[in-house]
Amino acid sequence: MADGIGQIVDRLAGQEFVGDVCRLLDEHLERGDTAYLAAFGAALHARYGSGEGDAEHRYLFDRVLWDIVTTPGRANIAHALRLGLATRLRSGQPVRRAAAVLAAEHAVADLAVLFTPGRPYEDAPDELRACLIHELVLRGAPVAEQPEVVDWAARSPFWAGHPLAWLPWSLAPLEGRPELPRYHRGGAAYGVRYGLPEGDRLPSGGDPAAAPPARRSAAGPGLIAAVERWAGRFNGRVESAVHLADRPVGPAALHPLLASLPLDCLAGSAAPGHLVVVTGSPGEAWSRLFGAASTGGGRDDTWWYGAYGRLAAWRSLAALSGAPEGAPAAEVARRAEECAWYGFEAATDWFNGYAMDLGILTLTPDRRRLALLAATDYDGG
Known part of the structure; x- marks a missing residue:
């Protein structure tokens, strides 16, 4: 597999259209072969970096990383982290976005391994773990019942001084069911409510x-x-x-x-x-x-x-x-x-x-x- 991927990646140099490569990646994704996507992303980054200077390479790398992280499964969490999910994700807040997508797309039991010492998860940023706790809380996940998460919070000096540590580990009644973005292969869908609440209108004017x-x-x-x-x-x-x-x-x-x-x-x-x-x-x-x-x-x-x-x-x-x-x-x-x-x-x-x-x-x-x-x-x- 590595040799074939290497040849495909090498041929991308100077290639303006990458539709055939996208179709190949889609075929592997449809078969559940995210390991292929992870190997392709790693080879692409090793050959071209994360594509900062080339729109086609940047697009392919972002596509591979996004397809992996939005596919549920513990192995895909590890693949995404190895590809630099918390650092290379295209966002002004890559760690925060990574936590949001992980919490939305993966089971809390699978995500709990991020809080366990040992590879492949020990290199995950502590900031990712801190954000992940409350991204899960917002989705009603029983975070306080996950011993790995509780143990990490108890022994982590990073968490002890973190501003997010102030927040409760379960939703307060006034928080209701928060409206959150929905993530999918094409990106994110969301709605935000502004304007007036649906209450009684006070008489205008007055003395x-x-x-x-x-x-x-x-x-x-x-x-x-x-x-x-x-x-x-x-x-x-x-x-x-x-x-x-x-x-x-x-x-x-x-x-x-x-x-x-x-x-x-x-x-x-x-x-x-x-x-x-x-x-x-x-x-x-x-x-x-x-x-x-x-x-x-x-x-x-x-x-x-x-x-x-x-x-x-x-x-x-x-x-x-x-x-x-x-x-x-x-x-x-x-x-x-x-x-x-x-x-x-x-x-x-x-x-x-x-x-x-x-x-x-x-x-x-x-x-x-x-x-x-x-x-x-x-x-x-």
Whole structure:
């Protein structure tokens, strides 16, 4: 097999069309012969590198690697790692994407071997293992029941100081069933929900005198965590704010209070109907924050993917809820359930009015602390 592959790879030098090679690779894949694909990918990389300077070689290598990693089976995990899955995968976040694809396409019992000392898995990056834990959690896998994973986390100094170690090893009720990309031979399919939750619409307008005086307060560093990479991207903008009102804010006072605040995202909403506020829930807010952080705000080569998207969503949720910095997830969830949640949108020049607009605001249980997060992004330049 090696000699035949070597001859095919050598003939690729200067070859402009590789359709016949693709058909050959497809035939082996259809027979389940991923070992052939792995040998071909290794020979291709040894002969040409990963194809940085040649579109045809780059395409073939990416195709081989993707076909292997999206085919379930423990052997294919090893093949993909040997081909440099966590370093050569075409993405701005190759380790994170590798973890997402592995978790989506392979059984948790097969993936558990990545956490076991010894070849062929010991060279896998620890960052891949860290991401993989929460990519699996997001898919409802019983990670905490896998002794290999638990043992690795207990003895790993890398994990002990890792930001993802803060997250719970099972989905909280407010996380529901997260919407995640689906991977296949052609790439990935995904959908992201933005806009307003399906809640009751608050009456617009209102008496300005009903708005209590409010003063600006310091916003926690995690408030914009879910959308921070949107800022500065094409037409992307992010705004966050925390205000403390002198007295409790009821639903009737929310519109006039928002209109009275010096917020860029609401500037220019002269007519009452320009601002829409609807009731929401912490679960709906988490879902939108997770979508914004994991797959929102750009192409898949800029995604944060599931593990870090989950962390960012929790950080924004904590700041919106007024939880102390570093509070455990259980306390954040408790505080979130006690808050009043709203979604909002505004017909202003600040928002792009495209698919990627986000507006969330909360009132803490005393109804005096109002936290707001707004973001907009548009690929059109």
